[in-house]
Amino acid sequence: MESIQHRVFQYTWLMCGQREDAEEVAQETLLRVFENFDQLQDPARVRAWVFRIAKNFCLMKHRRSVFAPEREVSLDELLPGTEDVARSSQLEDRSEMPEQRLLRAELNAQLERAIRGLPETYRSVVLLRDVEGLSTAETAEILDLSQDVVKQRLHRGRLALRKSLASYLGGNGEVKQK
């Protein structure tokens, strides 16, 4: 039970942005999941089923709450100039530094900010595909999208994430002072 609680809360935490909203949506989701568990026909699809319920509760909360406005991100905005390349290559070096745990925590915090900063259409896809590890087909089913649209949104969301994470590092690879 703890495992499913953690996964659901992690999803709602990144989708909703507000802790109280995330907790409320996670609780509503878990209750719905547990109370309707016998309706799940195929146990192999449990993750898709759970996240579909979570997504629906997030949407309902979205209608009652203030979320980031919808915005299309153009590929041109995300395409790096060559000056970006040296900085982005330092992203790779970070994971090999000795203070790995501390850096991981910092990277997680940066990831949270970057994911929450994505337009909702990209955020929902990146969360399911890259954070929760669902397949393109499962994500398409949960979000009622075609697989092609999932792929396109995933790519744009990833490019935006990459850009945010690259700018997290200063010119010498050190964490920027906030």
Next chain:
Amino acid sequence: MTGHVHSHHAQGQRGPRCLEVFARFSEYLDGELDEMDCRLIEEHIKDCAPCVEFLRSLRRSIEAAHAYSAQVEPAQPPPELESRLKQAWQEALRRRKSA
């Protein structure tokens, strides 16, 4: 093609070929491209260091997302709701076993 692409890089821009493969990097990393499209990308990046660097950093940020784990835990639900959740969970397990 290579010379053309590199002349764009020298100006801090991307050539048309870069833009074409750039749009498909995610599918490439996810192994969702067919063999011919994979080969086109690999042919291009063989001679394009900025695209290789970009692909590498994109892969690292995807890996960071894969490894993400929320550092915060949800607050304990109110006692009444917690008891309802536990009961619903026990009931779900019981129904599952008897099915």
